[in-house]
Amino acid sequence: MRVTGVIRYVALFIMLLGTWFIVQTYFDYRWKTISLRSWLGEAPAGLQPGEQLPRHKCGNQKSCPHNHFAFKIISGAANVVGPSICFNDVVLMSNVKNNVGRGLNIALVNGTSGQLLKADVFDMYSGDINKLDTFLQEIKHGTIVLTASYDDAATKMNDKVRAHFMELGSSHVSKLGFRDNWVFLGAKGLKNKSPFEEHIKNDKMTNKYDGWPELLEIEGCAPRKMD
Structure with missing residues (x-):
């Protein structure tokens, strides 16, 4: 019994020692990472009390340099929430x-002034x-094209229409399929492929929604066309 009792006391001591070590290490780290300013609810460094963090155009994470337009394109979510295009x-x-x-929800913008030229919706499931x-075909040189999918973007898609988007700088339109999600910013007269494009396949194994993939969002800075 004495041996058993000693073993129990030793085990208890080791457990208490380990607990003390973990608590000391964790809370010491936590106290070092939480500043007094945070506890008091003071503004972050560089901001005056009551002053808010700067807001960037279109709600983007950062501002754009001179002679660039801020944009954000968000695709639709399943067949419930429609897309959004900000420029x-x-x-x-x-x-x-x-x-x-x-x-497909498409907005055409003047690449020099940034003014909206036209916006339209094209039913890709049962439309013409x-x-x-x-x-x-009627898009003029220098026009910026912003595109967001909603519900289904490809059932009616044909090679001719895909070629038009490829001319605007798309790299993914050739693979666009039934209920895929797609967001894209291109331009008429673009010499290279656009860096502003995202595409996600409709796959029942990975879809976030029942029958649809998760929504897509891209934001960035589109260079102004200089005459």
């Missing part, structure tokens, strides 16, 4: 503006693909 801090298309719909074909 130079102006929301061009969204649910709130009531100008989005199933298919010739309407989109004509729309893309």
